[in-house]
Amino acid sequence: MLRVVQFGLGPIGQACARLVLQRSDLQLVGALDLHPDRVGRDIGDVLGQDASGVTVRDDASEALAELKPDVVLHTTISFLPAIEEQLMTCIEAGAHVVSSSEELFWPFARDEAFSRRIDEAARARGVAVVGTGVNPGFVMDLLPVVLSGVCASVDRVDVSRSVDAGRRRGPLQKKVGAGLTESEFRAKEEAGGFGHIGMIESARALAAGMGWNDAEFSETFGPHMAMTAHTTEHATVEPGQVAGIHQTAEVRTGGVLRATLTLTMAVGAKDEDRVSIAGDPPMEVVVEGGTFGDTATVAAVVNSVPRVAASRPGLRTMLDLPAAAVSPLA
Amino acid sequence: MLRVVQFGLGPIGQACARLVLQRSDLQLVGALDLHPDRVGRDIGDVLGQDASGVTVRDDASEALAELKPDVVLHTTISFLPAIEEQLMTCIEAGAHVVSSSEELFWPFARDEAFSRRIDEAARARGVAVVGTGVNPGFVMDLLPVVLSGVCASVDRVDVSRSVDAGRRRGPLQKKVGAGLTESEFRAKEEAGGFGHIGMIESARALAAGMGWNDAEFSETFGPHMAMTAHTTEHATVEPGQVAGIHQTAEVRTGGVLRATLTLTMAVGAKDEDRVSIAGDPPMEVVVEGGTFGDTATVAAVVNSVPRVAASRPGLRTMLDLPAAAVSPLA
Numbered sequence: 001m002l003r004v005v006q007f008g009l010g011p012i013g014q015a016c017a018r019l020v021l022q023r024s025d026l027q028l029v030g031a032l033d034l035h036p037d038r039v040g041r042d043i044g045d046v047l048g049q050d051a052s053g054v055t056v057r058d059d060a061s062e063a064l065a066e067l068k069p070d071v072v073l074h075t076t077i078s079f080l081p082a083i084e085e086q087l088m089t090c091i092e093a094g095a096h097v098v099s100s101s102e103e104l105f106w107p108f109a110r111d112e113a114f115s116r117r118i119d120e121a122a123r124a125r126g127v128a129v130v131g132t133g134v135n136p137g138f139v140m141d142l143l144p145v146v147l148s149g150v151c152a153s154v155d156r157v158d159v160s161r162s163v164d165a166g167r168r169r170g171p172l173q174k175k176v177g178a179g180l181t182e183s184e185f186r187a188k189e190e191a192g193g194f195g196h197i198g199m200i201e202s203a204r205a206l207a208a209g210m211g212w213n214d215a216e217f218s219e220t221f222g223p224h225m226a227m228t229a230h231t232t233e234h235a236t237v238e239p240g241q242v243a244g245i246h247q248t249a250e251v252r253t254g255g256v257l258r259a260t261l262t263l264t265m266a267v268g269a270k271d272e273d274r275v276s277i278a279g280d281p282p283m284e285v286v287v288e289g290g291t292f293g294d295t296a297t298v299a300a301v302v303n304s305v306p307r308v309a310a311s312r313p314g315l316r317t318m319l320d321l322p323a324a325a326v327s328p329l330a
Numbered sequence: 331m332l333r334v335v336q337f338g339l340g341p342i343g344q345a346c347a348r349l350v351l352q353r354s355d356l357q358l359v360g361a362l363d364l365h366p367d368r369v370g371r372d373i374g375d376v377l378g379q380d381a382s383g384v385t386v387r388d389d390a391s392e393a394l395a396e397l398k399p400d401v402v403l404h405t406t407i408s409f410l411p412a413i414e415e416q417l418m419t420c421i422e423a424g425a426h427v428v429s430s431s432e433e434l435f436w437p438f439a440r441d442e443a444f445s446r447r448i449d450e451a452a453r454a455r456g457v458a459v460v461g462t463g464v465n466p467g468f469v470m471d472l473l474p475v476v477l478s479g480v481c482a483s484v485d486r487v488d489v490s491r492s493v494d495a496g497r498r499r500g501p502l503q504k505k506v507g508a509g510l511t512e513s514e515f516r517a518k519e520e521a522g523g524f525g526h527i528g529m530i531e532s533a534r535a536l537a538a539g540m541g542w543n544d545a546e547f548s549e550t551f552g553p554h555m556a557m558t559a560h561t562t563e564h565a566t567v568e569p570g571q572v573a574g575i576h577q578t579a580e581v582r583t584g585g586v587l588r589a590t591l592t593l594t595m596a597v598g599a600k601d602e603d604r605v606s607i608a609g610d611p612p613m614e615v616v617v618e619g620g621t622f623g624d625t626a627t628v629a630a631v632v633n634s635v636p637r638v639a640a641s642r643p644g645l646r647t648m649l650d651l652p653a654a655a656v657s658p659l660a
Contacts, residue, residue: 019482025541108658119659138480145653146476149633150468150626152349209654211355280629281622285615292611296480299610303479315659322650323475324539328438329449329645 002309005030005069005095007086008076009038009046009056011171012100015298016073018047026305030067031056060086064093071305074099078197080111084118087129091121096311097129098304100297102198104131105141106205106317119315128311132304132318134296135161136198136205139287140261142318144275145209147283154210154279157259161274163290165244166267170234176244177223178235178267185223185242195221196247196263203249203261209319212253220248224266232267243267332639335360335399335425337416338406339368339376339386342430345628346403348377356635360397361386390416394423401635404429408527410441414448417459421451426641427459428634430627432528434461435471436535436647449645458641462634462648464626465491466528466535469617470591472648474605475539477613484540484609487589491604493620495574496597500564506574507553508565508597515553515572525551526577526593533579533591539649542583550578554596562597573597 004026006017013033020028021044031043033056044052057063064072072090077083080103087104090097107115122129131137140159148154165173175194177185188194200219207215226243230236237243244266251259271290277283306325308316334356336347343363350358351374361373363386374382387393394402402420407413410433417434420427437445452459461467470489478484495503505524507515518524530549537545556573560566567573574596581589601620607613636655638646 106658112659115659134480142479142653143476146473149472149653150464150621150630152625152629152632208656208658281625282619283621284618286618288614288616289612291480291613295482295611299482300480302482317656317658319654319656320652322652323472323479324541324649326538326647326649328436328538328647329442329445 001025001027002070002305003027003029003068004305005032005064005067005072007032007060007072007074007090009033009035010075012298013073013075014047016075016301017043019298019302020073021052023302026302028052028054029069030054030063032058032060032063034058060089064090064095068093069095070309071096071098073301073305074101075301078102080104080107080114084114087118088121091125091127091129094125094127096127096308098301098308099129099131100133100301101131102133102136102201105133105136105198106201109204115315123314126313128308128313128316130304130308130311130316130318130321132300134291134293134300136202137300137318138296139273139291140202141205141209144206144277145319147275147285148210148277148279151277151279151281151283154277156257156278157206157210158276159260159274160262161290162269162272163265163293164267164269164271165265166230166232167271169294172265173232173235173267176265177242178244179237180242182223182225182242189221195245196265199247199249199261199263203251203259205317205319206259207251212251212258214253215258216252218250222246224264224269226268228268230268235267237267244269331355331357332400332635333357333359333398334635335362335394335397335402337362337390337402337404337420339363339365340405342628343403343405344377346405346631347373349628349632350403351382353632356632358382358384359399360384360393362388362390362393364388390419394420394425398423399425400639401426401428403631403635404431405631408432410434410437410444414444417448418451421455421457421459424455424457426457426638428631428638429459429461430463430631431461432463432466432531435463435466435528436531439534445645453644456643458638458643458646460634460638460641460646460648460651462630464621464623464630466532467630467648468626469603469621470532471535471539474536474607475649477605477615478540478607478609481607481609481611481613484607486587486608487536487540488606489590489604490592491620492599492602493595493623494597494599494601495595496560496562497601499624502595503562503565503597506595507572508574509567510572512553512555512572519551525575526595529577529579529591529593533581533589535647535649536589536591537581542581542588544583545588546582548580552576554594554599556598558598560598565597567597574599
């Protein structure tokens with residue numbers, strides 16, 4: 001039974017805590033959050049279920065020193081500078097960390113100094129730190145790398161993820177700009193208002209997994225325009241308005257295009273993930289109906305707990321965790 | 331550059347040697363085989379390509395002691411009793427082993443004593459031993475386990491692999507009984523003449539990866555009858571004759587069916603692999619056109635070399651090797 005503390009109680013963190021409470025191999029021993037509406041309450045109460053005896057606290061350092069968790073589930077902020085102190089607090093408490101921070105999934109190129117500091121601290125304390133999720137963490141990086149394991153050669157990889165934002169929670173539709181005009185979309189884009197985080201992290205992980213050591217990366221971002229009207233519970237989109245986002249990353253080696261990653265999150269888009277590997281043998285793999293992101297991200301984080309606890313210390317990645325924590329001879 | 335010896339020069343072994351010679355990160359330093367037509371010849375000559383300076387030898391123990399390979403690619407025999415001495419010879423020489431032996435992919439239940447002997451010897455010598463391939467090794471075990479990594483819960487897993495034997499090499503059509511009558515097929519089955527090896531190994535690995543510790547396993551095997559006539563380069567199958575094999579494995583926990591594995595290898599069958607996970611979220615994944623077995627098995631073996639060389643010592647499995655041997659901070 002691994003002792004788990006949930007760090008961050010936004011929607012993903014709450015869903016993680018709920019799943020941990022359901023798992024017989026994990027014990028939720030603590031919860032951390034800064035929101036005054038949550039601090040001091042029983043986590044069960046925050047989750048709208050039975051009291052669990054675990055009180056939400058805001059004193060991370062003291063709480064972790066007292067609770068001595070095996071693993072912290074870290075679901076606070078996407079960006080590296082904002083999470084370094086939080087991660088260090090967990091590491092100093094001797095806890096492994098599984099994080100949903102998109103940038104932590106592959107932080108090496110974005111901030112090598114950060115990566116070395118986390119890696120060294122984690123090694124010194126004998127704990128592992130890993131970032132995971134469904135995107136980044138699965139569809140555009142881990143899955144194509146696993147599939148390429150049966151390819152003798154890989155010329156090119158094309159990954160697409162298409163998500164019907166109309167069938168998802170309201171915040172996602174707002175996040176992708178559904179119902180905006182193109183100029184409103186571009187103004188919001190200028191202001192740094194949206195865009196999926198972690199695309200370049202997926203591209204870099206994919207390239208590393210393929211052994212493309214001299215790879216170059218580029219990204220595009222823009223609106224996906226509605227051709228027909230769509231009405232959902234949360235938004236109405238007219239033809240000519242923005243239905244959502246269309247985002248790509250490209251990977252080149254020696255000037256040659258080796259991989260494309262394409263993400264469409266839009267009202268009315270098809271729910272489907274697809275990985276096409278041009279190689280020997282070629283692989284054409286479809287996730288019919290797509291990988292349902294909300295649940296899958298939470299599952300990816302919680303399922304990683306036993307694997308991270310059994311991992312070598314340091315800043316690790318989903319590419320070097322085992323597929324399952326299984327010891328048939330134990 | 332990892333030093334590799336190819337142990338066994340049947341069709342799969344020859345293809346492995348050919349791929350190793352193409353890889354810039356691997357160096358073929360030796361080849362072992364017992365066939366008098368091959369021993370003493372240059373491996374390039376055996377492969378029908380340029381001489382490589384590597385001579386095929388039949389003295390495994392002496393050759394490995396001299397050549398000191400990092401990794402041995404072992405592609406001799408499917409069955410555990412026949413390979414124990416070969417594996418021990420590799421281990422004693424201090425070489426990691428990647429094997430295409432189907433039974434070695436998950437040997438723990440079939441022969442626990444064998445597994446403990448190999449594990450202990452490998453740990454003592456600081457080397458890793460792993461069995462891999464496409465089936466077992468990928469489609470029915472590793473792939474569903476990786477896909478379940480984004481599922482919060484898994485009720486049931488159904489995996490099917492359908493292979494059009496008419497599009498494959500002649501020996502496969504003979505192996506699946508294409509063109510036999512049903513009684514000829516049953517007579518050959520009685521004699522232990524055919525059937526895919528490794529189905530139960532896949533089922534056991536899948537169950538372990540899912541955490542179904544109390545699972546029970548059953549298998550069926552029979553002919554897949556032709557409904558229409560099929561003519562291929564190697565065989566003619568009339569309606570009512572055997573087109574190939576149909577093999578299943580079932581996994582139950584507490585009497586409840588949790589997984590089915592279905593293999594159809596028959597002339598005229600559709601080329602497709604499919605993994606259906608009933609869970610939260612559900613996952614419906616199709617390998618369109620299937621995973622081309624001949625090439626994929628060879629790729630799985632050779633691609634595992636760097637990952638096995640970086641693995642913890644002992645008898646390992648594809649479920650606990652990393653997806654890729656990547657060290658972003660190295």
